[in-house]
Amino acid sequence: MRASKSLQIGLAALLTASAFARAAEPPASRFALVGGKVVTMAGRTYDPGRVLVENQTIVAVGGAELDVPPRFRTIDAAGAWVIPGLIDSGTHLGLIEVDLEDQTNDLDDSMDLLSPHLRVVDAVNPASELIRVSRLTGVTTVLVAPGEGDVFSGQAAVLDLAGESVEEMTVRAPAMLCLGLGSDAVNRGRARSRFSTRMGLIGEIRAQLLKVQEYLKKQEKYRRKLEEHKVELASWEASQKPTAPVAPTAAAVTATQPPAALAGKEASKRPEPPDEPERDLKLEALAQVLERKLPLLVRAHRQDDIRAALRLADEFKLKLVINHGTEAYRVAELLAKKDVPVIVGPVDQQPDTFETLGARYENAELLRKAGVRIAIQTSDSHNVRNLPYAAGLAAAHGLPPEEALAAVTIEAAKILGIADKYGSLDKGKIANIAVVEGDPLQPASRLRHLFIRGKSIPLTSRQTELYEKWKAGR
Amino acid sequence: MTGTGTRMGSSAFAALLTLASAAGAAPPAAPATAPATPVAIVGGMLMTITRGIMPNGTLILRDGKIAELGHALAPPPGAIVIDATGKYVMPGLIDTHSHLGVYPWPDARAHEDGNEMTDPLTPHVRAEDGVFLEDPGMARVRAGGVTTVQIIPGSGNLQGGQAVILKLGLGNTLDDLKFRDAPRGIKMAFGENPKRVYGSRNQAPMTRMGNAAIVRQAFTRAREYQKQWGEFEANAKAGKPTVRPERDPKMETLIDVLEGRVRVHVHCYRKDDLLAVLRIADEFGFKLASFQHCLEGYKIASELARREIGVATWPDWWGFKMEAWDAIPQSPGLLAAAGVRVSLHSDSANVAQRLYHEAAKAVRYGMKPEAALKAITIWPASILGVDSRVGSLEVGKDADIAIFTKHPFDVYTRVEKTLIDGQLVWDAAAKEMP
Structure with a gap:
């Protein structure tokens, strides 16, 4: 009883507060992070540095000389690193809560091998507890992708990890369209007696993309016919207007209209509009990649699967991003030449399946050295919080530390298509900022502050609440 | 604590049980791999675990043991000298929860030998009969400084x-690799897994009630079996006519549990499951060596400390099933602070390669650094009952050593060398990661 009463009071207070917020324009929120090592990821590090934020935007970044106007609240970042909010380019956040409980699992539709029309935004749960947990190491922004078992599994989105609704969280949706190559997709095909080899899988993909081309042609033809129809209709409508009482001269008649038209029988029939071709949401979803409006994010571990993706991209002129790319280091030069980025990860990928036998910790560095653009992902849900550690592991295996940090900030933002507003501490960018006590790549470093779109994020989760409850011991 | 596996009882019954449990049979006494030439590891930061940190320490290894340990000792003449200047010298790491060899890489149905899921009670089966010695995971884990694993x-x-x-x-054979004279251990499990495996087949157990009932029934039967054999032997001794009972290896194993001849490690997550296991253990009078995973252990930390039950766990796995929902990364720290011996375990050949970073994560969430180091060395050794042999740098202990390029918690650290019984088994300079 007591709990529910206080809940009611709390709700009432919340409602009143939000009503207030709507009633009056909230005062601008302004703060300055002062004194930390500001690693901008835009080419400069200020130590000590300052970052000024107004509402949700970074308005100034600089060294100790940067003036902090009095209307900016000062937040002490001394002794800490101030870095852009971390971006995980491969997660399932919001789609899954407890793996083994179906009712909490919206990860993998898997009812049809071909589901390019599925959108993660239709399933993401903004109240997922995993979101609060993920933020506590400085992760602010994630690519949420559907499960990877199907051939085309749906449309991924880039989300900020704060907001009451998916609309509020959305940074970019759709961001990429997901395609699965390799064993998992082949297994799904086998289970449905559709195909049972990599040959069959690629055959199916080509068949679908050709279908899309046909569909697009049909749509184009329809649009053309529609245009023609408009013209015909207009001229027909004009011809139906009562003719002027001036008798046409013989010369005019000869010049403009055949004598038969004068009889008026054919011309009086209203032109029929062309038949509209049936719409197909799956093909329309795929059309976005054929029209290069969306990159195709291709799950591929083995180097031959990566090469298959490159062949498809050549044939259909696709914008490609490789997901995982466990053996991408074996195709590094080709990937660099074709400017196909790789979202590396999990970095601790092991030779634990037949298709990951070539797994190496050095993958990220070998790719970077060859000139391939890389981002680093956790490929996780519950432990997205280990993103800085994933970057750290790549650094421990050769990737220069600043490149490792870039792979979870600015380089990730570029690959996800959000670098105009995300990925670095730069004037005009969204104020996603992490303040970390020590090198963010070190697993023992703790988070001091986190800001998403300029708002201070409470560093709590159900786990910290459980800790508070039980720390005194029983 | 060691050696219980080979202790021979005086009665025929005890001898029979010992024979039945060849898991504890001793392999040849002298380690065949111990080099005759002494090894000196000089100049390093000795992380002794039990006696603090010694800068510029020297370890002298002889006959597979740590022969001397001290500040800037002179290497004995003719010794192989390993320069560890600027490096961190740790006892070899210990993992209490490994499936190396019973779930080898790469995943292949033909190689899944870790779960005999044909009966909820299979105490008689032995992991050693399923270990695939060519599992490439072993080399990787060794390259992560791990020297001792309990495969369950x-x-x-x-x-x-x-x-x-x-x-x-x-070594080339199981006997080469077996930890000599190590106590026997048994794996039990409670909570979701057994009830899911059998419940989904419409078999018992389908509920937690079923879990408990089946285990109680098994131990009750074991007591009866023990009584039958006791009567048989008494009668036989007295020359009375008697019928020899049929032998049952399952029951023989459970009697070993009841008599304290086998260390019991129970896979268990949720607080009420942990408490249920304690009730059953009390009822039948056996002790637990550890709870494995034990994600809600922090909720009964003082009880676990009072009973001296170890906890083997991860710092950050959570949420993959309901009984993992209340896992918190602060748990290892809370448990250690309450006086519980914690083992940061792997349950995976991936995690096992970086147990030292698991320790670093635990520190991030509040575990004291000294405790986190113990949680990958001496505490797991103690949980396995081999702490008189391994788990710290002490004179007389086995020469199982891991040399780190930086502090083990540093993300940039690498295991440069691993030695087991004084023999170099991993050398980063010699070759690439296996």
Whole structure:
């Protein structure tokens, strides 16, 4: 009883507060992070540095000389690193809560091998507890992708990890369209007696993309016919207007209209509009990649699967991003030449399946050295919080530390298509900022502050609440 | 604590049981791999674990043991000298929860040998009979500085079978790798897994009630079996006519549990499951060596400390099933602070390569650094009952050593060398990661 009463009071207070917020324009929120090592990821590090934020935007970044106007609240970042909010380019956040409980699992539709029309935004749960947990190491922004078992599994989105609704969280949706190559997709095909080899899988993909081309042609033809129809209709409508009482001269008649038209029988029939071709949401979803409006994010571990993706991209002129790319280091030069980025990860990928036998910790560095653009992902849900550690592991295996940090900030933002507003501490960018006590790549470093779109994020989760409850011991 | 596996009882019954449990049979006494030439590890930061940190320390290894330990000792003449200047010298790491060899890489149905899921009670099966010695995971884990692993069956059964403790040396046979004279161990499991495995087949157990009932029934039967054999032997001794009972290896194993001849490691997550296991253990009078995973252990930390039950766990796995929902990364720190011996375990050949970073994560969430180091060395050794042999740098202990390029918690650290019984089994300078 007591709990529910206080809940009611709390709700009432919340409602009143939000009503207030709507009633009056909230005062601008302004703060300055002062004194930390500001690693901008835009080419400069200020130590000590300052970052000024107004509402949700970074308005100034600089060294100790940067003036902090009095209307900016000062937040002490001394002794800490101030870095852009971390971006995980491969997660399932919001789609899954407890793996083994179906009712909490919206990860993998898997009812049809071909589901390019599925959108993660239709399933993401903004109240997922995993979101609060993920933020506590400085992760602010994630690519949420559907499960990877199907051939085309749906449309991924880039989300900020704060907001009451998916609309509020959305940074970019759709961001990429997901395609699965390799064993998992082949297994799904086998289970449905559709195909049972990599040959069959690629055959199916080509068949679908050709279908899309046909569909697009049909749509184009329809649009053309529609245009023609408009013209015909207009001229027909004009011809139906009562003719002027001036008798046409013989010369005019000869010049403009055949004598038969004068009889008026054919011309009086209203032109029929062309038949509209049936719409197909799956093909329309795929059309976005054929029209290069969306990159195709291709799950591929083995180097031959990566090469298959490159062949498809050549044939259909696709914008490609490789997901995982466990053996991408074996195709590094080709990937660099074709400017196909790789979202590396999990970095601790092991030779634990037949298709990951070539797994190496050095993958990220070998790719970077060859000139391939890389981002680093956790490929996780519950432990997205280990993103800085994933970057750290790549650094421990050769990737220069600043490149490792870039792979979870600015380089990730570029690959996800959000670098105009995300990925670095730069004037005009969204104020996603992490303040970390020590090198963010070190697993023992703790988070001091986190800001998403300029708002201070409470560093709590159900786990910290459980800790508070039980720390005194029983 | 060691050696219980080979202790011979005086009665015929005890002898019979010992024979039945060849898991504890002693392999040849002298380690064949111990080099005759002494080894001196000089100049390093000795992380002794039990006696603090010694800068510029020297370790002298002889006959597979740590022969001397001190500040800037002179290497004995003719010794192989390993320069560890600027490096961190740790005792070899110990993993109490490994499935190396019973779930080898790469995943292949033909190689899944860790879960005998044909009966919820299979205490008689032994992990050692399923270990695939060519598992490439072993080399990787060794390259992560791990020298001792307890390989246990999976958690599909309530009593999954017996553990085997290996040293990850370069031997060619199981006997080469077996940790000599290590106590026997058994894996039991409670909670979701057994009830899911059998419940989904419409078999018992389908509920937690079923889990408990089946285990109680098994131990009750074991007591009866023991009584029958006792009567038989008494009668036989007295020359009375008697019928020899039929032997049952399952029951023989459970009697070993009841008599304290086997260390019991129970896979268990949720607080009420942990408490249920304690009730059953009390009822039948056996002790637990550890709870494995034990994600809600922090909720009964003082009880676990009072009973001296170890906890083997991860710092950050959570949420993959309901019984993992209340896992918190602060748990290892809370448990250690309450006086519980914690083992940061792997349950995976991936995690096992970086147990030292698991320790670093635990520190991030509040565990004291000294405790986190113990949680990958001496505490797991103690949980396995081999702490008189391994788990710290002390004179007389086995020469199982891991040399780190930086502090083990540093993300940039690498294991440069691993030695087992004084023999170099991993050398980063010599070759690439296996």
